[in-house]
Amino acid sequence: MENIVVSYNKVESEAYQTFTQLKQREGVIGSTTISNAILIKRNGVQLQTLDDYMTSNENALKGSLIGTLIGILGGPIGMLLGLGVGAIVGSISEMDEMETDSSLIGAMTSRLEDGDVAIIALVQETDEKFLDELLNEHETRIVRYDAALITEEVEHAQQLQKDMEKQTRQKLSAERSEERKAKVAAYKEKIKSQFEHLKKNKKHKDDSQSEA
Template identity: 40%
Template sequence: MKQNIIVVLFNISSEAYQAFSELKAYSQTTDALVAQAVLIKKENGLIIPAESTDFTANTVEGTWTGGLIGSLVGILGGPIGVLLGGATGALIGSDAGTAQTLGEGLLLENTAKKLDNGSTAIIILAQESDEAVLDAFFHRFKTVILRQDAAVAQQDVLAAIEAQEEVARQAHEAWKKQRKAERKEKVEAFKADIKQKFDKLAAKLK
């Protein structure tokens, strides 16, 4: 049995909502246990959680936001997600109907690159002994399925968080240097202005 993070990318938003609605009524099997899922959409460069479900909690919304899925959504919507996304291409083409198991660092990158503005995706935490079960569930729609071991995904998330913190630190340092340079210019201008005023006063005494 493998614990996996599965990202299902949809070409048609309405199909994503239909699939998620059906997923919330999913009948668990020993071959594929679904723990948590969230439907996200990308609008104007922002990653927006639209719906979520947590089969391990007592409420429909559950606690996905504090776990691995929540961290993935946060990274995809942050500066690292933007950097990883780069110049994106068409989501669905020759990849439609495929399912890929990805190694270290690749789930975040592939998801970021394939999530165009207006596109939707479902992110799932599942335990699988047979990947064909959920593949069949989602391949009824025009989708690309990306899959990664949950422990590897967690390592990637932690690395991305560290990178994000470093980017923020560097940006803050650059901002401080810029502010210092601006302050120096303003102080020099102030000193020149004050000197000019006193020079004028002194000239009147002559």
């Protein structure tokens, strides 16, 4: 089965060790094949890429499913779901329920706290034990998602992000339009006032000449 496997870690050095071993296996661990993987860390409101792995027959990480997922997590959608305002605080059981019933994007923005590290890998596996043995060499929590479902979720999130950006541009454009209308009205009054002032000055001058 093709899965997105997420391994949550609290200790950065341990996550690095695990990821290094993963890379040394060159994409094959028992009956498990790894297409691409990434090691990320949450620093405040940012997701920092610490390391990545791609098989030779893959394109750049930026164009991969995982690369696109990280882009979504670090963009407006991730900020909206909580990555930018702090992780949702709750019991482990509540987090487990969220990861079972919610999306990967929602789960990751909820679980990743400042300083946390995660390994995310796109794999094909017939037996989960091979990858689990490697990941469980250090304390971690492993969660799996159907890669096809995540692909659809990421595409949907991309569309939502585009819609949000479009709506924001439209709103800013409308606000600018209203602001420009207000400026036009103010300029109209200013120009009209200037003409009224000119008329008053001319009348005053004419009256003075008549009296003389």
